[in-house]
Amino acid sequence: MSENTLYDSVWEQHKVTELPNGQDQLFVGLHLIHEVTSPQAFAMLEEREHEVAFPDRNFATTDHIAPTEAEKRERPLSDGESEEMLSALERNVSEHGITYFGFESGKQGITHVVAPELGLTQPGMTVACGDSHTATHGAFGSIGVGVGTSQIRDILATGCIAADKQQVRRIEVEGTLGEGVYAKDIILKIIQELGVDGGVGHVYEYGGPAIRELEMEGRLAVCNMSIEGGARAGYINPDETTYEYLRGREYVPEGDAFEQRKEYWESIKSGEDAVYDDVVTIDVDGMDPLVTWGINPGQVIELSEPVPAPEDFEARTDREAAERALEHMEFEPGQSMLGYDVDVAFLGTCTNGRVSDFEVAAEVLEGRQISDDVRALAVPGSETVREQCEQRGLDEVFIDAGFQWRRAGCSMCLAMNDDSLEGDEVCASSSNRNFIGRQGSKDGRTVLMSPAMVAAAAVEGEVTDARRFLSDDARTVSPTDVEEVAD
Amino acid sequence: MSEDQHITEVAGTGVPIPGDDIDTDQILPARFMKEVTFDNMAEYLFYDARRDDDGGERSDGSRASSDDESDGEFNDHPLNRFDGASIAVVNTNFGCGSSREHAPQAMMRWGVDGVVGESFAEIFADNCKSLGIPAITAGHEKVVALQEWIEDNPDGEVEIDVEDETVTYGDQVTHGEVDDAMQEALVDGIWDTTALMYSNLSKVERTAAELPYVEEV
Numbered sequence: 185m186s187e188n189t190l191y192d193s194v195w196e197q198h199k200v201t202e203l204p205n206g207q208d209q210l211f212v213g214l215h216l217i218h219e220v221t222s223p224q225a226f227a228m229l230e231e232r233e234h235e236v237a238f239p240d241r242n243f244a245t246t247d248h249i250a251p252t253e254a255e256k257r258e259r260p261l262s263d264g265e266s267e268e269m270l271s272a273l274e275r276n277v278s279e280h281g282i283t284y285f286g287f288e289s290g291k292q293g294i295t296h297v298v299a300p301e302l303g304l305t306q307p308g309m310t311v312a313c314g315d316s317h318t319a320t321h322g323a324f325g326s327i328g329v330g331v332g333t334s335q336i337r338d339i340l341a342t343g344c345i346a347a348d349k350q351q352v353r354r355i356e357v358e359g360t361l362g363e364g365v366y367a368k369d370i371i372l373k374i375i376q377e378l379g380v381d382g383g384v385g386h387v388y389e390y391g392g393p394a395i396r397e398l399e400m401e402g403r404l405a406v407c408n409m410s411i412e413g414g415a416r417a418g419y420i421n422p423d424e425t426t427y428e429y430l431r432g433r434e435y436v437p438e439g440d441a442f443e444q445r446k447e448y449w450e451s452i453k454s455g456e457d458a459v460y461d462d463v464v465t466i467d468v469d470g471m472d473p474l475v476t477w478g479i480n481p482g483q484v485i486e487l488s489e490p491v492p493a494p495e496d497f498e499a500r501t502d503r504e505a506a507e508r509a510l511e512h513m514e515f516e517p518g519q520s521m522l523g524y525d526v527d528v529a530f531l532g533t534c535t536n537g538r539v540s541d542f543e544v545a546a547e548v549l550e551g552r553q554i555s556d557d558v559r560a561l562a563v564p565g566s567e568t569v570r571e572q573c574e575q576r577g578l579d580e581v582f583i584d585a586g587f588q589w590r591r592a593g594c595s596m597c598l599a600m601n602d603d604s605l606e607g608d609e610v611c612a613s614s615s616n617r618n619f620i621g622r623q624g625s626k627d628g629r630t631v632l633m634s635p636a637m638v639a640a641a642a643v644e645g646e647v648t649d650a651r652r653f654l655s656d657d658a659r660t661v662s663p664t665d666v667e668e669v670a671d
Numbered sequence: 672m673s674e675d676q677h678i679t680e681v682a683g684t685g686v687p688i689p690g691d692d693i694d695t696d697q698i699l700p701a702r703f704m705k706e707v708t709f710d711n712m713a714e715y716l717f718y719d720a721r722r723d724d725d726g727g728e729r730s731d732g733s734r735a736s737s738d739d740e741s742d743g744e745f746n747d748h749p750l751n752r753f754d755g756a757s758i759a760v761v762n763t764n765f766g767c768g769s770s771r772e773h774a775p776q777a778m779m780r781w782g783v784d785g786v787v788g789e790s791f792a793e794i795f796a797d798n799c800k801s802l803g804i805p806a807i808t809a810g811h812e813k814v815v816a817l818q819e820w821i822e823d824n825p826d827g828e829v830e831i832d833v834e835d836e837t838v839t840y841g842d843q844v845t846h847g848e849v850d851d852a853m854q855e856a857l858v859d860g861i862w863d864t865t866a867l868m869y870s871n872l873s874k875v876e877r878t879a880a881e882l883p884y885v886e887e888v
Contacts, residue, residue, distance in 0.1 A: 197881070200875050203867055206852050211879055224709055227708065238879065240886070241885070269706075269707055272707045315770055316794060332772035332797060332801055334772060334865075341869055342871075342872060342875060343879065344871075381764040384792065444883070505691060508690075600701050600705060622701075
């Protein structure tokens, strides 16, 4: 068992008691609520005539069904089902005294974008939300877990979840990222190496020089996709980068109170003598940008690598998954991902929908036009992100390049609103899941990549090495390089 | 659901759902989550895989929605062939991806009372526990043997014994594993964690009061 890690400290501080089934009852310090997974939980609560135990520790917004076209956000929403969900959420939060960031607030957005930027997420907290990407909040050194609707009922009624303590795997990320290679590439690399179920039963602690160098938005992208590696939670120990990000945010104390809080944040960090259940080292030095070639996030390669053949994999399950992936994506083993035709470019989500993501994409798009064959959406992760991007004039860069500049929401990550793939369209996407059907069409094909790579794919109408748009000196890869590797 | 329901065994005919890494987007596509109750979820279970036609788009170009049950002919997906089954038999990392409880809710409402699998994604297993659906794991060969047996014996009974951690079918008794917490919860009838944790509310308040970031309790 792990000892003296951040996970151990946070767990101990939030543990209420051990339950008769052997699980621990754990206090949830921050519960985030959205419209899709909560209405049934509120209904269960009312059925039992329970109140919300800690209304001040609950915050709500709307993201999954949120229309991203300004005119479609007029109420009532034109889609009846979406309107019903949104109204239910508004009624529930109002009846139970829960703070809600709706369209009118100017702060609406994806839960995992909104809570960090408002300073709601802080080191040492336990965070839960009815959404598997709650791992995102681990970027601050909190423990964020995705929960189901019955567990949301538990949290509303008792402020707690029943949970099993997991093993802690330290992932030491060594090396320095090259130009045009980002946090998204780090997490894709980790999933490539450890697999989509490698993290089951584990919490991931990310550390090492490449992680320390990341700004908070990069750290959020890394932790966000922990669940794609099978780990329910992933975290990074807080440091000065974390504290400086938090300073001055709306829900963060100021002055002396900040300093006091910081002492607490420092106190929960993994000790130098921390014991881990497992330690894995990953070297990102000289790594090229990664793109997925398959139908799960572990089916991913660096641009310099060819699409693998099923027989390249040792495990039977991986071989079978590769066969299904090649068939769905219509790839041949040995081919390069460079040059793969793209119909849609999608920028945004809880993984890569933050200001720095739009900044880097804008750097690629500045003075360029997207391909005539590409439909391109830029969807800020929150209205706050949108406003900050617009203050910097980024919206104009996107619009001039041919992107649609939208309002905040989950959008085409899972297509619960009107933003969806059609037929077998291929989407270059900054999102987190390339599952079949995920983006709204069961024949749709998703290629996951960093925001810079999405912007470059939009310009060329095919998967292309974004680094050639970013710098004259950066290393780049061409399809011929890859074919040589394949031969 | 009663708060003191003991679940020691579940039994019925089986349905094999072969494939590794079957994610919750496949089990319950997101576009069908636009309802404020779980009541209709059974209809959308494996919606795309169960229908021949494109479940996402009809010939007139409009998208299927939850009030539209007309599109797509049922194909020979196991859920169509093994209608009425109670025990689903799945492979590795079943239920990965999204945390949506809609997925096990849909399975439960379709008729699934228990799941046998090589492995389960964590949140999915948690959701099964919340719903009182036993999820038992067994090795690859055992699971495949059971899936094949069900193909040959669609009317044969499969029984999961939660206490003994066995799966019984035909003349076979296969040993598997039920997660300790799930076993305790189901066998002792304490899987309703709300009631369980609510009784500790004063302790919760004390824990919360000691956290520096909780202002006042």
